[in-house]
Amino acid sequence: MTAQYWEDVEIGARRDLGCYTFTEAEIVAFAKKYDPQVFHVDPEGAKKSIFGGIIASGWHTAAIWMKLAIADRKRAPRESPLARAGISPGYEDMRWIRPVRPGMRLSYSSQIVGKRELSSRPDLGLVLTRNEARDETGALVFCFTGKGFVERRPRSGELSQSHTLSALLPSEQSGEHP
Amino acid sequence: MTSTLYFEDFHIGRTFECGPYPVTREEIVEFAQEFDPQPHHLDEIEAQSSLLGGLAASGWHVCAMTMKMFADHMIPLMAARGGSGSREARWIRPVRPGDVLRVEATVVGTKESRGRCDIGHVTFECRVFNQRELAAMVYMTPVIAKRGGTP
Numbered sequence: 001m002t003a004q005y006w007e008d009v010e011i012g013a014r015r016d017l018g019c020y021t022f023t024e025a026e027i028v029a030f031a032k033k034y035d036p037q038v039f040h041v042d043p044e045g046a047k048k049s050i051f052g053g054i055i056a057s058g059w060h061t062a063a064i065w066m067k068l069a070i071a072d073r074k075r076a077p078r079e080s081p082l083a084r085a086g087i088s089p090g091y092e093d094m095r096w097i098r099p100v101r102p103g104m105r106l107s108y109s110s111q112i113v114g115k116r117e118l119s120s121r122p123d124l125g126l127v128l129t130r131n132e133a134r135d136e137t138g139a140l141v142f143c144f145t146g147k148g149f150v151e152r153r154p155r156s157g158e159l160s161q162s163h164t165l166s167a168l169l170p171s172e173q174s175g176e177h178p
Numbered sequence: 179m180t181s182t183l184y185f186e187d188f189h190i191g192r193t194f195e196c197g198p199y200p201v202t203r204e205e206i207v208e209f210a211q212e213f214d215p216q217p218h219h220l221d222e223i224e225a226q227s228s229l230l231g232g233l234a235a236s237g238w239h240v241c242a243m244t245m246k247m248f249a250d251h252m253i254p255l256m257a258a259r260g261g262s263g264s265r266e267a268r269w270i271r272p273v274r275p276g277d278v279l280r281v282e283a284t285v286v287g288t289k290e291s292r293g294r295c296d297i298g299h300v301t302f303e304c305r306v307f308n309q310r311e312l313a314a315m316v317y318m319t320p321v322i323a324k325r326g327g328t329p
Contacts, residue, residue, distance in 0.1 A: 034242035063213040090268040
Protein backbone atom coordinates (compact mmCIF):
# COMPACT_ATOMS: atom_id res chain seq x y z
CA MET A 1 0.00 0.00 0.00
CA THR A 2 1.21 3.49 -0.78
CA ALA A 3 1.85 5.96 2.01
CA GLN A 4 -1.13 7.88 3.29
CA TYR A 5 0.44 10.43 5.58
CA TRP A 6 3.85 12.12 5.80
CA GLU A 7 4.78 9.72 8.62
CA ASP A 8 4.29 6.77 6.23
CA VAL A 9 6.53 8.13 3.46
CA GLU A 10 9.66 5.98 3.19
CA ILE A 11 12.96 7.53 2.21
CA GLY A 12 14.44 5.54 -0.68
CA ALA A 13 11.08 4.47 -2.13
CA ARG A 14 11.27 4.81 -5.91
CA ARG A 15 8.59 4.69 -8.56
CA ASP A 16 8.88 4.32 -12.31
CA LEU A 17 6.41 6.82 -13.67
CA GLY A 18 6.33 5.41 -17.20
CA CYS A 19 7.53 6.49 -20.63
CA TYR A 20 6.64 9.31 -22.95
CA THR A 21 7.50 9.80 -26.62
CA PHE A 22 7.81 13.42 -27.73
CA THR A 23 6.45 14.26 -31.18
CA GLU A 24 7.55 17.23 -33.23
CA ALA A 25 3.96 18.52 -33.41
CA GLU A 26 3.64 18.52 -29.60
CA ILE A 27 7.06 20.07 -29.10
CA VAL A 28 6.22 22.90 -31.48
CA ALA A 29 2.69 23.42 -30.08
CA PHE A 30 3.95 23.71 -26.49
CA ALA A 31 6.79 26.04 -27.47
CA LYS A 32 4.58 28.33 -29.55
CA LYS A 33 2.51 28.95 -26.45
CA TYR A 34 5.24 29.15 -23.85
CA ASP A 35 8.81 29.08 -25.18
CA PRO A 36 8.95 30.45 -28.73
CA GLN A 37 12.68 30.18 -29.33
CA VAL A 38 13.75 29.23 -32.83
CA PHE A 39 15.12 25.79 -31.87
CA HIS A 40 11.74 24.88 -30.29
CA VAL A 41 9.33 26.18 -32.94
CA ASP A 42 10.98 26.34 -36.36
CA PRO A 43 12.34 23.08 -37.83
CA GLU A 44 14.33 24.88 -40.55
CA GLY A 45 15.74 27.58 -38.29
CA ALA A 46 16.54 24.96 -35.67
CA LYS A 47 18.90 23.20 -38.09
CA LYS A 48 21.12 26.28 -38.04
CA SER A 49 21.02 26.59 -34.24
CA ILE A 50 23.60 25.05 -31.91
CA PHE A 51 21.19 22.15 -31.36
CA GLY A 52 21.11 21.22 -35.07
CA GLY A 53 17.37 20.58 -35.07
CA ILE A 54 14.12 20.96 -33.13
CA ILE A 55 14.30 20.20 -29.42
CA ALA A 56 11.64 20.31 -26.70
CA SER A 57 11.41 23.24 -24.31
CA GLY A 58 12.84 22.24 -20.94
CA TRP A 59 9.51 23.30 -19.43
CA HIS A 60 7.77 20.80 -21.70
CA THR A 61 10.09 18.04 -20.43
CA ALA A 62 9.25 19.13 -16.87
CA ALA A 63 5.49 19.34 -17.50
CA ILE A 64 5.51 15.77 -18.83
CA TRP A 65 7.12 14.65 -15.54
CA MET A 66 4.14 16.19 -13.73
CA LYS A 67 1.68 14.56 -16.12
CA LEU A 68 3.20 11.12 -15.56
CA ALA A 69 3.47 11.65 -11.80
CA ILE A 70 -0.24 12.43 -11.56
CA ALA A 71 -1.14 9.45 -13.76
CA ASP A 72 1.00 7.25 -11.51
CA ARG A 73 -0.65 8.62 -8.38
CA LYS A 74 -4.06 7.75 -9.82
CA ARG A 75 -2.91 4.22 -10.69
CA ALA A 76 -1.25 3.51 -7.35
CA PRO A 77 -3.29 1.21 -5.15
CA ARG A 78 -4.51 2.96 -2.03
CA GLU A 79 -6.94 2.11 0.68
CA SER A 80 -8.06 5.71 0.76
CA PRO A 81 -7.05 8.84 -1.09
CA LEU A 82 -3.72 10.27 0.00
CA ALA A 83 -4.12 12.82 2.74
CA ARG A 84 -4.11 16.29 1.28
CA ALA A 85 -1.08 16.46 -0.97
CA GLY A 86 -0.09 17.72 -4.37
CA ILE A 87 0.98 21.22 -3.40
CA SER A 88 4.62 22.17 -3.80
CA PRO A 89 6.60 25.16 -2.53
CA GLY A 90 9.06 24.82 -5.41
CA TYR A 91 11.96 22.77 -6.74
CA GLU A 92 15.73 22.86 -6.79
CA ASP A 93 18.52 22.09 -9.20
CA MET A 94 16.59 21.42 -12.38
CA ARG A 95 18.93 20.34 -15.16
CA TRP A 96 18.28 19.94 -18.85
CA ILE A 97 21.24 17.74 -19.60
CA ARG A 98 20.59 16.40 -23.10
CA PRO A 99 18.36 17.84 -25.82
CA VAL A 100 14.97 16.14 -26.20
CA ARG A 101 14.35 15.58 -29.92
CA PRO A 102 11.21 14.50 -31.77
CA GLY A 103 10.71 10.75 -31.54
CA MET A 104 12.73 10.39 -28.35
CA ARG A 105 11.16 8.16 -25.72
CA LEU A 106 11.98 9.16 -22.15
CA SER A 107 11.39 7.06 -19.07
CA TYR A 108 10.64 9.08 -15.95
CA SER A 109 11.13 8.16 -12.32
CA SER A 110 10.72 9.65 -8.86
CA GLN A 111 12.46 8.65 -5.65
CA ILE A 112 11.90 9.89 -2.10
CA VAL A 113 15.20 11.33 -0.89
CA GLY A 114 14.28 13.29 2.22
CA LYS A 115 11.62 14.43 4.68
CA ARG A 116 11.43 17.61 6.72
CA GLU A 117 9.13 18.74 9.48
CA LEU A 118 7.76 22.25 9.17
CA SER A 119 7.94 24.27 12.35
CA SER A 120 5.40 26.76 10.99
CA ARG A 121 2.88 24.06 10.09
CA PRO A 122 2.74 21.08 12.44
CA ASP A 123 -0.08 19.62 10.34
CA LEU A 124 2.11 19.33 7.22
CA GLY A 125 5.46 17.79 6.37
CA LEU A 126 7.75 18.30 3.41
CA VAL A 127 8.86 15.43 1.18
CA LEU A 128 11.88 15.78 -1.13
CA THR A 129 12.09 13.75 -4.32
CA ARG A 130 14.83 13.14 -6.88
CA ASN A 131 13.18 13.04 -10.28
CA GLU A 132 14.76 11.89 -13.51
CA ALA A 133 14.12 11.28 -17.17
CA ARG A 134 16.39 8.94 -19.13
CA ASP A 135 16.60 8.15 -22.83
CA GLU A 136 16.47 4.66 -24.34
CA THR A 137 20.20 4.14 -23.77
CA GLY A 138 19.72 4.92 -20.07
CA ALA A 139 21.50 8.29 -20.29
CA LEU A 140 20.25 10.99 -17.95
CA VAL A 141 18.38 13.67 -19.91
CA PHE A 142 16.59 15.68 -17.22
CA CYS A 143 16.54 15.82 -13.43
CA PHE A 144 15.44 17.96 -10.52
CA THR A 145 14.77 17.84 -6.80
CA GLY A 146 11.07 18.21 -6.11
CA LYS A 147 9.38 19.31 -2.91
CA GLY A 148 5.86 18.50 -1.85
CA PHE A 149 3.68 19.12 1.17
CA VAL A 150 2.04 16.04 2.64
CA GLU A 151 -0.47 16.07 5.46
CA ARG A 152 0.73 14.63 8.77
CA ARG A 153 -1.20 12.02 10.67
CA PRO A 154 -3.57 13.80 13.04
CA ARG A 155 -2.60 13.13 16.62
CA SER A 156 -5.37 11.69 18.75
CA GLY A 157 -7.51 14.27 20.46
CA GLU A 158 -6.46 16.94 17.99
CA LEU A 159 -9.04 18.54 15.78
CA SER A 160 -8.06 18.20 12.15
CA GLN A 161 -7.13 21.55 10.69
CA SER A 162 -8.65 22.77 7.51
CA HIS A 163 -6.92 26.06 6.89
CA THR A 164 -5.16 26.89 3.67
CA LEU A 165 -1.53 27.47 2.91
CA SER A 166 -1.59 31.15 3.78
CA ALA A 167 0.41 30.56 6.95
CA LEU A 168 3.32 29.38 4.83
CA LEU A 169 3.27 32.34 2.55
CA PRO A 170 5.06 35.58 3.34
CA SER A 171 2.72 38.20 4.71
CA GLU A 172 1.79 40.94 2.33
CA GLN A 173 4.02 43.43 4.15
CA SER A 174 7.09 41.24 4.35
CA GLY A 175 10.18 40.19 2.50
CA GLU A 176 9.18 39.36 -1.02
CA HIS A 177 8.60 42.93 -2.08
CA PRO A 178 11.42 44.61 -3.94
CA MET B 179 14.33 47.97 -31.64
CA THR B 180 17.19 47.91 -29.17
CA SER B 181 20.48 46.55 -30.45
CA THR B 182 21.53 43.03 -29.55
CA LEU B 183 22.88 42.42 -26.05
CA TYR B 184 25.89 40.14 -25.69
CA PHE B 185 27.32 38.29 -22.71
CA GLU B 186 29.50 41.30 -21.90
CA ASP B 187 26.42 43.54 -21.57
CA PHE B 188 24.92 41.60 -18.66
CA HIS B 189 26.28 43.27 -15.55
CA ILE B 190 25.24 41.92 -12.19
CA GLY B 191 22.25 43.88 -10.94
CA ARG B 192 20.98 44.87 -14.38
CA THR B 193 17.21 44.33 -14.43
CA PHE B 194 14.83 43.78 -17.32
CA GLU B 195 11.05 44.06 -17.23
CA CYS B 196 8.97 41.44 -19.05
CA GLY B 197 5.25 40.99 -19.42
CA PRO B 198 2.39 41.55 -18.77
CA TYR B 199 0.62 38.18 -18.95
CA PRO B 200 -3.12 38.10 -18.17
CA VAL B 201 -4.06 34.73 -16.67
CA THR B 202 -7.45 33.31 -17.63
CA ARG B 203 -9.47 30.55 -15.99
CA GLU B 204 -9.68 28.79 -19.37
CA GLU B 205 -5.91 28.68 -19.72
CA ILE B 206 -5.37 27.51 -16.12
CA VAL B 207 -7.78 24.63 -16.66
CA GLU B 208 -6.49 23.80 -20.15
CA PHE B 209 -2.87 23.55 -18.99
CA ALA B 210 -3.89 21.51 -15.95
CA GLN B 211 -6.00 19.08 -17.98
CA GLU B 212 -2.98 18.34 -20.13
CA PHE B 213 -0.15 18.33 -17.59
CA ASP B 214 -1.31 18.63 -13.99
CA PRO B 215 -4.86 17.30 -13.56
CA GLN B 216 -5.32 17.89 -9.83
CA PRO B 217 -8.60 19.21 -8.41
CA HIS B 218 -7.09 22.49 -7.16
CA HIS B 219 -6.12 23.37 -10.76
CA LEU B 220 -9.33 22.17 -12.40
CA ASP B 221 -12.40 22.66 -10.28
CA GLU B 222 -13.41 25.79 -8.36
CA ILE B 223 -15.53 23.95 -5.79
CA GLU B 224 -12.99 21.23 -4.99
CA ALA B 225 -10.22 23.83 -4.99
CA GLN B 226 -11.92 25.68 -2.14
CA SER B 227 -11.18 22.86 0.26
CA SER B 228 -7.61 22.30 -0.99
CA LEU B 229 -4.47 23.76 0.54
CA LEU B 230 -4.59 26.53 -2.06
CA GLY B 231 -8.01 27.73 -0.90
CA GLY B 232 -9.33 28.22 -4.44
CA LEU B 233 -8.59 27.56 -8.09
CA ALA B 234 -4.95 28.28 -8.90
CA ALA B 235 -2.57 27.68 -11.80
CA SER B 236 -0.18 24.72 -11.75
CA GLY B 237 3.30 25.82 -10.66
CA TRP B 238 4.58 24.37 -13.95
CA HIS B 239 2.12 26.61 -15.76
CA VAL B 240 3.50 29.62 -13.86
CA CYS B 241 7.01 28.59 -14.96
CA ALA B 242 5.79 28.27 -18.56
CA MET B 243 4.05 31.67 -18.50
CA THR B 244 7.20 33.20 -17.05
CA MET B 245 9.24 31.62 -19.83
CA LYS B 246 6.84 33.11 -22.39
CA MET B 247 7.24 36.61 -20.95
CA PHE B 248 11.01 36.16 -20.79
CA ALA B 249 11.18 34.77 -24.32
CA ASP B 250 9.00 37.52 -25.81
CA HIS B 251 10.99 40.29 -24.21
CA MET B 252 14.53 38.99 -23.79
CA ILE B 253 15.06 36.61 -26.70
CA PRO B 254 14.74 39.32 -29.38
CA LEU B 255 17.05 41.48 -27.28
CA MET B 256 19.82 39.06 -26.49
CA ALA B 257 21.88 36.69 -28.55
CA ALA B 258 20.46 33.79 -26.55
CA ARG B 259 21.56 30.23 -27.16
CA GLY B 260 19.18 28.36 -24.88
CA GLY B 261 19.30 27.36 -21.23
CA SER B 262 20.72 24.45 -19.29
CA GLY B 263 18.35 24.29 -16.37
CA SER B 264 16.77 26.22 -13.55
CA ARG B 265 18.56 26.27 -10.26
CA GLU B 266 15.61 26.89 -8.00
CA ALA B 267 12.00 27.97 -8.05
CA ARG B 268 9.82 29.03 -5.17
CA TRP B 269 6.10 29.08 -5.73
CA ILE B 270 5.26 31.73 -3.18
CA ARG B 271 1.64 32.59 -3.77
CA PRO B 272 -1.17 31.01 -5.81
CA VAL B 273 -1.78 32.46 -9.29
CA ARG B 274 -5.54 32.93 -9.73
CA PRO B 275 -7.82 33.48 -12.71
CA GLY B 276 -7.78 37.19 -13.52
CA ASP B 277 -4.25 37.79 -12.22
CA VAL B 278 -1.94 39.79 -14.46
CA LEU B 279 1.67 38.70 -14.13
CA ARG B 280 4.88 40.51 -14.89
CA VAL B 281 8.54 39.51 -14.50
CA GLU B 282 11.56 41.36 -13.19
CA ALA B 283 14.61 39.53 -14.50
CA THR B 284 17.77 40.58 -12.66
CA VAL B 285 21.27 39.44 -13.58
CA VAL B 286 22.68 37.71 -10.49
CA GLY B 287 25.65 35.89 -11.99
CA THR B 288 27.83 35.69 -15.09
CA LYS B 289 30.34 33.02 -15.98
CA GLU B 290 32.52 32.52 -19.02
CA SER B 291 32.18 29.15 -20.68
CA ARG B 292 34.98 26.74 -19.79
CA GLY B 293 35.00 25.00 -23.12
CA ARG B 294 33.91 27.64 -25.62
CA CYS B 295 35.13 31.14 -26.29
CA ASP B 296 31.98 32.25 -28.15
CA ILE B 297 29.43 31.90 -25.31
CA GLY B 298 28.94 32.68 -21.64
CA HIS B 299 26.38 31.85 -18.96
CA VAL B 300 24.16 34.59 -17.53
CA THR B 301 22.07 33.68 -14.48
CA PHE B 302 18.84 35.60 -14.03
CA GLU B 303 16.70 35.77 -10.94
CA CYS B 304 13.18 36.09 -12.32
CA ARG B 305 10.71 37.53 -9.84
CA VAL B 306 7.10 37.15 -10.92
CA PHE B 307 4.60 39.64 -9.52
CA ASN B 308 0.84 39.81 -9.76
CA GLN B 309 -1.22 42.97 -10.36
CA ARG B 310 -1.18 43.71 -6.62
CA GLU B 311 2.63 43.73 -6.73
CA LEU B 312 2.79 40.59 -4.62
CA ALA B 313 5.44 38.03 -5.50
CA ALA B 314 3.93 34.85 -6.96
CA MET B 315 7.17 33.07 -7.84
CA VAL B 316 10.91 33.49 -7.85
CA TYR B 317 13.16 31.38 -10.00
CA MET B 318 16.80 31.35 -10.92
CA THR B 319 17.78 30.36 -14.40
CA PRO B 320 21.06 30.37 -16.30
CA VAL B 321 20.86 31.39 -19.96
CA ILE B 322 23.57 30.86 -22.57
CA ALA B 323 24.48 34.19 -24.19
CA LYS B 324 26.64 34.77 -27.23
CA ARG B 325 29.79 36.79 -26.66
CA GLY B 326 30.35 40.00 -28.60
CA GLY B 327 32.63 39.90 -31.62
CA THR B 328 32.19 36.17 -32.24
CA PRO B 329 30.57 34.69 -35.33
